[in-house]
Amino acid sequence: MSLSNHERGSEVKSSGRFNFSGLALFAALLLLWEFSSRFTPAIQPYFPPASRVIHSLFQPSLARELFGHLLDTLGRFLGGYFLAAAMAVSLGIILGYFRFAYSLLEVVIELLRPMPSVAIIPVAILLLGIGNSMMVAVTVYACAWPILINTIDGVRNIDRTLIDTGRTFGLGRWKILRRIALPAAAPYIVTGLRISLSIALILVTTSEMVVGGSGLGFFILDEERSLHTSNMYAGIVVVALLGYALNRLFIAVETKAMAWHRGLTARGML
Amino acid sequence: MTWSRESKLNGFLVLLSVMAAWELVSRTEMLNPLFFPPMSKILRSFFSLVFSGEILAQILSSMRRAAAGYLLAALVCIPLGIIMGLFNSVYRALEVVIETARPLPPPVVVPVAMLFFGLGDGMKVFVIFFSCLWPILLNTMDGVRNIDRVLIHTARTFGLSQGRAILKVILPAASPQIMTGLRISLAITLILVVISEMVGSSDGIGYFILDSQRRLKVDQMYAGMLSLALLGYLLNQLFLLFSNTFLSWHRGMLRSDK
């Protein structure tokens, strides 16, 4: 199932003030973790003390290994995400603008859309084996949905007068798509891109778990199976940091890009 | 009835042609029939799986897990979200923990859950629960925060206690946004039940699809995907039905604003 524009979640706005109670609770939980594990050796195999996880995070050999997996995951993520963005935005603009094109694909879209996208993984394994191309392919497939649906929505919601303005300036169809439809639908497209960000990470880590070999998803599952649990938790910390960093990066780029978009539409309309 | 250029019929024609083409390239072995079994075979396999009850059994075990995790998340997050929306100090206290856990892609929770719960239902329920937390929690909180102060004052001037005000005023006023959270989580639930069954399970629809692929019963794999798509569609429609009856006032209000 993909999410359309109306279903975007709420974004938490951090107040930026120093949050004493928040940090205190966080620290308390860390301490609780540390000591509950330390004083009950029976659970240590599943639940090693926090200090041990942090310690293993800074082991040079493990850090190097983790870094390698991180690069693999990141490469698949970037490949899948950007391919999906390029394809879905182009297709979405065409389908949003030309009703006829949409009518052709409507039934296929409505048939495939409700299927949870991870179910495509077995097909991809069958067709592409268990290499990078398969992982990138499933990521592209899954990420494309929110971007596609939102782009179609965005183009459909463009004010007719904006397009007519383009016409009166003698712009051809393709120029209208590029110069008017694309920037005018940008806010919707950005929503799709934001949703796809977390979906991409879900698909990359899942396919790494299912087919194995390399990547953070594989690493975490593998360490769990061999009961190196402090390594597993270290891997999870790295994934969380990756997710966090990608999110911040997205917000930073979005802020910049939407300023650019405002400038462009202003010029386009004059 | 007149045929318009943009008729929905086009879509069905395209779908039929794709299916026919699929049948053709498979029968003539232009594409490897091992990977692309004839469409007729896939459909036959689908119907036999449906009528033998096998697929239903798989879907049922998936749905049991999905429902447990999803409802558990709703049961925890709606009250907690309301409290966080009403009392900023509670939100502030939980903020760091939430913002630390939220960027974690849910699939990596699967191995942790496997450690604690083994490969049973508990593991899947936990994973689904974890991944559904955020949309419900944050949307509920937002919904409560956005309630107009006049509405809260109205509840108070009629002498409602805080508890009754939550039930009679705050919950209904925030319900459209709570529903948004529930809807996002429904999609996530379906994704995570499939993932957790692929990574660690011996039944369920996710397991069935991956297992069919591994045993090269490719027609069954496609049939499984088809039933998953139907399930997704059905659940979505069910949810829409539920939220449309429940929130008919809200839809009407939005329409009357235009």
Added chain:
Amino acid sequence: MSILDVEGLSKSYRQAGGESTLAIENISFQVNEGEFVSLVGPSGCGKTTLLMCMAGLIAPSAGRVVVKAAEVDGPPRNLVLVFQEYNKSLFAWRTVLGNVLFGLEVKGKPAREAEEKASYLIGLVGLDGFERHYPWELSGGMQQRVAIARALAYEPEVLLMDEPFGSVDAMTRLELEDGLLRLWKELGTTILFVTHDIEEAIYLSDRIYVLGRRPSRVIQAVEVRLGRPRNQLTTRADASFMELRNEIYKQTAPRLSSGW
């Protein structure tokens, strides 16, 4: 017998910048049981602030409010406020009937009895036939009447009304004024009515308190000795009506009366 005592009430709001705005300063007045009293004052003088303090929804900075010999700290049970922003105060998820039933549900009235009472009040405010409509399907004036019916159904001993007719056209307004007087007489409620329409205040009230500009105080108390029942044509044409009006105008807008 005074049912409502306001004693030396002040309220200042703390602004985001750290400064504070003094909205009302040292206001005192009384309302007797069963009276219809109006507060008039220019926009922004602190009328809403005053009512919110009286309804126990915000705490005053100084002074106190006494309702039926009990000091207000928190919303009093026997008092209801009808908000100026009536459209935000109605429950969008309840029908007209559901909204009017609200107060009765809170009181735990049996369903049958509550429904009869609600229908009766909906009829009194002239909304029969709209029971099953949602608030957002009604005009502003109709919404306001729902809010009034909802408050009256609760049967408060004191009803505070904050510019309830502020957003309706002149014709409807006259009808609503007469409707309100009928209800007041029928139910015996004590009403404190806020408006900035001086003629409306005279037409409705037994007594009027005139507030000055912010930070406002009571600058005048005017007894209205017009007979009841009142009539939109004859009462408003009455010589003493004109006299009262001129007197209040002189107080509130001296430049206007000096022919500026």
